[in-house]
Amino acid sequence: MLYFVCVTSQVWTPEGNPDLINTISLNRNQLSMLRKLKYFFMNPCDKYKARGRKPWKLILQIVKIAVVTIQLVLFGLSNQMVVQFKEENLMAFRNLFLKSFIDSSTDTYSVYTQHDVYAHIAYTVKQFLMLPSITVGNHQYEKEGDVYTPLTICQQFYRNGSISPANETFDIDAQVDEDLPSTSLLNFNNKPAELYSFVFFRLLTVTVNFTLKAINLETVEYHELPDCYVFDIMITFDNKAHSGRITIDLDNDVHIYECRDWSVTGASPRSMYMLVLFDVMVILILVLSLLLCMRSVKAGVQLQFEYREFFSIHYGKRVSFSDRMEFINGWYILIIVSDVLTITGSLLKIIIQLKAVASYDLCSILLGTGTMLAWIGVLRYMGYFKKYNILIITLRAALPNVIRFTCCAAMIYLGYCFCGWIVLGPYHTKFRTLNVVSESLFSLINGDDMFATFKNMQQKSDVVWLFSRLYLYTFVSLFIYMVLSLFITLITDTYDTIKHQQLDGEPVSDLQAFIMQCKDPPESGCFSADESSSGGCLMCCCSRRSADHT
Structure with missing residues (x-):
């Protein structure tokens, strides 16, 4: 049985540097792993070209976003009437009693x-x-x-x-x-x-x-x-x-x-039952989406273990943590969380419609958060286009530095909160509690209500009044002119770095450099051959080599 073929390509060496050589020998397992990795990181359209598989997850996500949005709007309109009725009754009771x-x-x-x-x-x-x-x-x-x-x-x-x-x-x-x-x-x-x-x-x-x-x-x-x-x-x-x-x-x-006994001409429980039936349909769609995403996460974890074992055997190296994390698709995790929240909210909504409970606030939080995450998940598919994925890549790359910077700035911010609360609290309504102090200072960072914060300071104590001026001026100068500017600089520097990398076409990880060795286009038929027969990859490489020589 034949195990090796000869191809001319650019191959990633164990040292991590690409060397252009004329002829190398790659065994079939290496080619299979290469194509398996490339197929795993393809977008839905390329996967359809490679194996003819319809992008069911993409279609399901579009349908899911439509139905959960409709569900949210219907619940919001119903909840609006409930909230309005409760607020108007509360105001009526206050005027009556x-x-x-x-x-x-x-x-x-x-x-x-x-x-x-x-x-x-x-x-x-x-x-x-x-x-x-x-x-x-x-x-x-x-x-x-x-x-x-x-x-x-x-x-x-x-x-x-x-x-x-x-x-x-x-x-x-x-x-x-x-x-x-x-x-x-x-x-x-x-x-x-x-x-x-x-x-x-x-x-x-x-x-x-x-x-x-x-x-x-x-x-x-x-x-x-x-x-x-x-x-x-x-x-x-x-x-x-x-x-x-x-x-x-x-x-x-x-x-x-x-209500226990009712009789209304032109009204029936049919509309309520239709809403319950619609919610059941939404739950079924969400469960299907949840299962597909969990299956994809499981496939990514399994492929990660295969890749680590393959890399250890053939190159004698350990896969870096960042490369291992590329197999864990964060968008799938986001969609799974969204589906769990929306399923829970939909079940609670059905119970509310059946008048068993009246937890409108909890249901609103679950459905609202789930729908928000579902819409954010759409960015995953926008990321497949280079002109649209700059936001996603920039946020992902800048996040570690932003978190570290925010932790340091939070120490200064908390110091100002405690100081403002204990010193200015007795003399200013915006500093009476820690929660109000935090909200007031955050508003000052964004330039809101700045004059009123200075003006409403009581002048019962000259020392405290002078201290308030020093406190407010230093806080505004420090956070607006320095901290906020440095925060924006972190984002812009990361954006410039990502933009240059996209223009230069440089691989950003060993995993991507390894995958770039595979020159087979999705429509070449090599990826479907990988799955259907053991010798398919061999025939594909030989046919491509013949075509190159002609």
């Missing part, structure tokens, strides 16, 4: 006298009792059997204590007690002050709790069945600071259920 409430005063709604506290509680109870006759919505009380769920008033306070600010003395038992009576709403008689007498110097919080129900009829317009909503409303009077100001806040927990 908070005395003298103004929409713009949501964050600063407070009372300052004991009389105002009792008056506001009495107003809330009165509005609650009159709700059916005053609301313009379809709000009603919750019933447990034939009994209405009562409104309750709960207070938290220190168990015992006495204070005397004039004498600068106090005696407080830090144990917190809670008074939660089971009083029906009909017992208040619009005068809760007769039932409650708060000891304000020991009072921590007062909460008014009640439950209402409503139905979102907006979906009827879109031929969908309405949902039933349960609002657990809590009004909190916060006196923990004991500063003479009691802040008042109204918030609610929303639960969404499928």
Whole structure:
């Protein structure tokens, strides 16, 4: 049996340098490995020319992007109605149950006298009792059997204590007690002050709790069945600071259920079932994409081991880590993560549509992130064109340096965050918490709201005011003129290097230099012969050699 053929080509030597020789002997295993590697790194179009295999993964990814985008848009439109209904109800509750409430005063709604506290509680109870006759919505009380769920008033306070600010003395038992009576709403008689007498110097919080129900009829317009909503409303009077100001806040927990009995002309559950069927189809497409990508990753890992063994036997060298990583296609990993997130989000979306849960936020995160990664994955196919892949190659090459540079800059940034928080926090609203400090400094780096940051600094302390000027000027100068400029320079230098490499055509790795020895074009038939017969590669090389001599 014949194992060797003679060809004239440029061959990569064990030292890593290409030597042009007239005649060499390559055994069939080497030629097979060479073509196997070249085929593995071909784009889908070349693979189709080489073996006639249709680019199923490419077609599937295009279909997947279309269906997941449609799914996301449908969920977004449905979620938009839910969010709008919850926000409008919350605003309605604040106007109904908070005395003298103004929409713009949501964050600063407070009372300052004991009389105002009792008056506001009495107003809330009165509005609650009159709700059916005053609301313009379809709000009603919750019933447990034939009994209405009562409104309750709960207070938290220190168990015992006495204070005397004039004498600068106090005696407080830090144990917190809670008074939660089971009083029906009909017992208040619009005068809760007769039932409650708060000891304000020991009072921590007062909460008014009640439950209402409503139905979102907006979906009827879109031929969908309405949902039933349960609002657990809590009004909190916060006196923990004991500063003479009691802040008042109204918030609610929303639960969404499928209505038990319904009859709407022109609406049916058919649309919901069609959406569920569409989601099932999306899941099947995603599962197929996931399996194909996992198979490709597995094939890359197997070929990596074959290449390492081949290189060790024939050249006595170890394959570098960077060459080994070229077999692990990061785009496939990205698509796998995208598919897992979207499958999980689609399953959760089906459960939401069946009214079993109402985790809209979690579903939005899963579907949104999955769709974002799916669209980013399209860049993989753009990378096969030299005029479009410059962005991908630049990001990949610059990433290690960018990470190292960012770690160093983060140390300086965190130092400024801690310093600004502790020094400027008492005098500037943008430095009150570490989170707000970080957001403010990041905005300054991008040139946003710079004048307001300087102007809104309180001048109660001359030393702190002067320090704030030194702090802000040095931060802006350091990060805008130096750190940001160096960061951009890292990217541009990498871009220039990649651009020159593309123009010069220099191989960037030993693996690519080795693959470049294979001169067979995809349509030559050599790659399909590699797969179909053991002597195919021999015939291909001989036929190409004959053609070269003619």
